[in-house]
Amino acid sequence: MVLELTKITKNFGGISALTDVSFKIEQGQIFGLIGPNGAGKTTMFNIITNMFLPTSGEISFLGENISGIKPHKITEKGICRTFQNIRLFSQMSVLENVLVGGHCRSKSGVLHSVFRTKKQCNEENEMHAKSLELLELVGLADYRDTIAENLSYGQQRRLEIARALASNPKLLLLDEPAAGMNESETDDLFDLIKKVQKRGVTVLLIEHDMPFVMKLCDRIAVLNFGKKLAEGTPEEIQNNQAVIEAYLGSEEEDQIA
Amino acid sequence: MLGEILNPYYLQVAAFIMINIILAISIYITLSSGQLSLGSAGFMGIGAYTSALLTIHFELPIIVGILAGAVVAGIIGILIGIPALRLQGVYLAIATLGFGEVVRIIFVNWESVTRGSIGLSGIPHMGRELLRFFKDIGFDPDMIGLKNNQFIYLLVLLILVLINIILIWFFTRQNKSRIGRAFAAIKMDEKAAEAMGLNITYYKVLSFAQGAVLAGFAGALYAHVLAYISPADFAYHRAIEILIFSVFGGSEVILGAVFGATFLTLLPEALRFISEYRYMIYGAILVLMMAFRPQGIIDASVLNWFKKNLKSKRGTNHGTRINKNN
Numbered sequence: 001m002v003l004e005l006t007k008i009t010k011n012f013g014g015i016s017a018l019t020d021v022s023f024k025i026e027q028g029q030i031f032g033l034i035g036p037n038g039a040g041k042t043t044m045f046n047i048i049t050n051m052f053l054p055t056s057g058e059i060s061f062l063g064e065n066i067s068g069i070k071p072h073k074i075t076e077k078g079i080c081r082t083f084q085n086i087r088l089f090s091q092m093s094v095l096e097n098v099l100v101g102g103h104c105r106s107k108s109g110v111l112h113s114v115f116r117t118k119k120q121c122n123e124e125n126e127m128h129a130k131s132l133e134l135l136e137l138v139g140l141a142d143y144r145d146t147i148a149e150n151l152s153y154g155q156q157r158r159l160e161i162a163r164a165l166a167s168n169p170k171l172l173l174l175d176e177p178a179a180g181m182n183e184s185e186t187d188d189l190f191d192l193i194k195k196v197q198k199r200g201v202t203v204l205l206i207e208h209d210m211p212f213v214m215k216l217c218d219r220i221a222v223l224n225f226g227k228k229l230a231e232g233t234p235e236e237i238q239n240n241q242a243v244i245e246a247y248l249g250s251e252e253e254d255q256i257a
Numbered sequence: 258m259l260g261e262i263l264n265p266y267y268l269q270v271a272a273f274i275m276i277n278i279i280l281a282i283s284i285y286i287t288l289s290s291g292q293l294s295l296g297s298a299g300f301m302g303i304g305a306y307t308s309a310l311l312t313i314h315f316e317l318p319i320i321v322g323i324l325a326g327a328v329v330a331g332i333i334g335i336l337i338g339i340p341a342l343r344l345q346g347v348y349l350a351i352a353t354l355g356f357g358e359v360v361r362i363i364f365v366n367w368e369s370v371t372r373g374s375i376g377l378s379g380i381p382h383m384g385r386e387l388l389r390f391f392k393d394i395g396f397d398p399d400m401i402g403l404k405n406n407q408f409i410y411l412l413v414l415l416i417l418v419l420i421n422i423i424l425i426w427f428f429t430r431q432n433k434s435r436i437g438r439a440f441a442a443i444k445m446d447e448k449a450a451e452a453m454g455l456n457i458t459y460y461k462v463l464s465f466a467q468g469a470v471l472a473g474f475a476g477a478l479y480a481h482v483l484a485y486i487s488p489a490d491f492a493y494h495r496a497i498e499i500l501i502f503s504v505f506g507g508s509e510v511i512l513g514a515v516f517g518a519t520f521l522t523l524l525p526e527a528l529r530f531i532s533e534y535r536y537m538i539y540g541a542i543l544v545l546m547m548a549f550r551p552q553g554i555i556d557a558s559v560l561n562w563f564k565k566n567l568k569s570k571r572g573t574n575h576g577t578r579i580n581k582n583n
Contacts (some may be wrong), residue, residue: 049452051448051451051452070456071451071452072451072454072455072456072457075452075453075454076454080452080453080454081452083449083452087446087448087449087452088446088449089441089442089445089446089449089450090445090446091441091445092438092441092442092445096438096441099435099438100438100439100442100450100453100455101453101454103435103438103439103442103453103454103455104453104454104455106435108434108435108436109436110431110436110463113430113431113434113435113436113437114427114430114431114434115430116430120434124434124435127435163453164453167453167454
């Protein structure tokens with residue numbers, strides 16, 4: 001079990017963004033989190049990475065309770081994320097972005113860095129090599145010196161994935177990775193996520209592109225109005241009456257309208 | 258011959274340029290992690306008073322006093338930094354400006370120690386102490402054709418230049434390491450940096466404290482170069498002046514701070530012949546700068562341009578050259 005969420009509830013003032021949501025993600029899975037806008041998917045990501053504290057409930061990562069520890073510690077433990085509205089370090093080069101992603105896997109302090117001790121040089125070289133390898137993986141090796149904000153939208157999304165992978169995550173959270181991508185870019189993304197899975201990284205992703213999700217995911221959970229509506233394999237979800245109603249509206253509702 | 262060129266006045270101005278460069282670097286360091294601190298005058302004052310009092314009352318060697326001044330400023334920087342860094346942007350600026358004023362008011366009112374607004378005089382002068390040392394070991398400035406005065410100021414200037422070279426080297430290297438990348442990442446997007454596993458609090462306090470140490474260090478040097486300090490030297494207009502050094506020169510790169518401090522210290526001196534109008538010109542230049550080049554004179558693209566042009570002059574571009582972007 002990589003991630004286990006137990007009865008997560010999150011209230012913002014009087015509004016309940018999430019109510020008693022529980023699910024488990026197995027090692028090596030690609031797990032999809034879907035649901036209409038405002039269903040609480042991104043809130044769930046923010047809770048897993050502890051940017052928000054849950055009102056109640058427990059998060060366990062690899063058998064360890066991680067509720068309430070600092071966001072940067074979460075990354076150290078092996079959970080890293082991308083953002084729905086891309087948040088790259090826009091004035092840095094592509095390579096530097098990935099190097100920052102590797103920050104928590106390196107240790108050199110101020111003095112080591114200034115005097116360029118052997119340890120620091122080795123560490124820096126390893127980080128460079130690894131970052132270049134990740135850029136190769138996401139197909140951005142030719143853009144290593146480009147400033148991040150000059151990349152196309154799809155490239156920026158892929159760079160975010162490379163940056164997150166640089167922290168050696170065991171669990172990668174992708175927040176709408178295919179948003180705003182054209183068909184061929186989406187196909188590339190599909191291959192990329194499959195490759196990430198092959199590296200032994202478990203993936204949890206939020207996505208609105210249904211054909212993409214159904215094709216990619218091993219298991220899917222559906223949120224609606226902060227509650228878990230259904231969970232299962234893509235086929236089960238596709239045939240689930242409650243899910244169809246949530247997305248398309250029920251027949252009775254149509255008649256009233 | 259050397260004796261004719263070395264005008265003590267020019268040497269003194271050059272010494273102040275060096276001190277101002279240290280101050281500009283101090284604010285550059287805090288800015289590089291995205292924090293606008295206006296407390297530099299306060300930290301400078303703390304360094305100056307600490308060192309001055311220690312050397313006057315306890316007759317400690319100047320170097321011990323200066324280091325103590327920097328350390329005390331750094332410790333206070335950490336103490337102020339931890340709570341203050343919850344604030345961002347202008348809020349942090351106002352809070353640190355307030356801190357600087359509190360420090361100044363303490364200097365004014367704690368008369369038994371600081372002698373109030375009269376200030377401290379009789380601070381051991383770095384150059385004169387060194388002259389005494391050289392005379393003790395049997396060296397006289399006359400031997401190289403210099404007057405005592407010239408020798409003193411020349412020595413002080415050389416020491417300050419050396420200090421600046423070390424500091425620039427130190428922070429350039431720090432910038433190119435994971436520490437510098439962490440500062441830059443926090444400056445660009447704090448939330449994303451945190452999600453990438455950076456301990457935001459640590460790096461913000463680190464850069465704030467480094468800025469405080471440098472400001473304290475510069476303040477202590479100032480005290481021993483001038484031999485006289487008063488609270489008015491560390492008022493808020495000093496903090497603004499230091500900020501302008503860095504912003505004018507270009508706050509993205511360390512050379513911007515160096516350039517800004519040099520240019521803006523020289524400008525009023527060079528314009529002395531038009532006396533009272535010179536600060537008008539100073540102001541006008543700042544206005545024009547912010548209108549036409551808000552990022553400062555020197556930024557990354559200027560540096561790249563220089564690098565490229567210097568390289569091609571040296572001829573490294575001959576022969577086969579791999580173009581990475583194609």
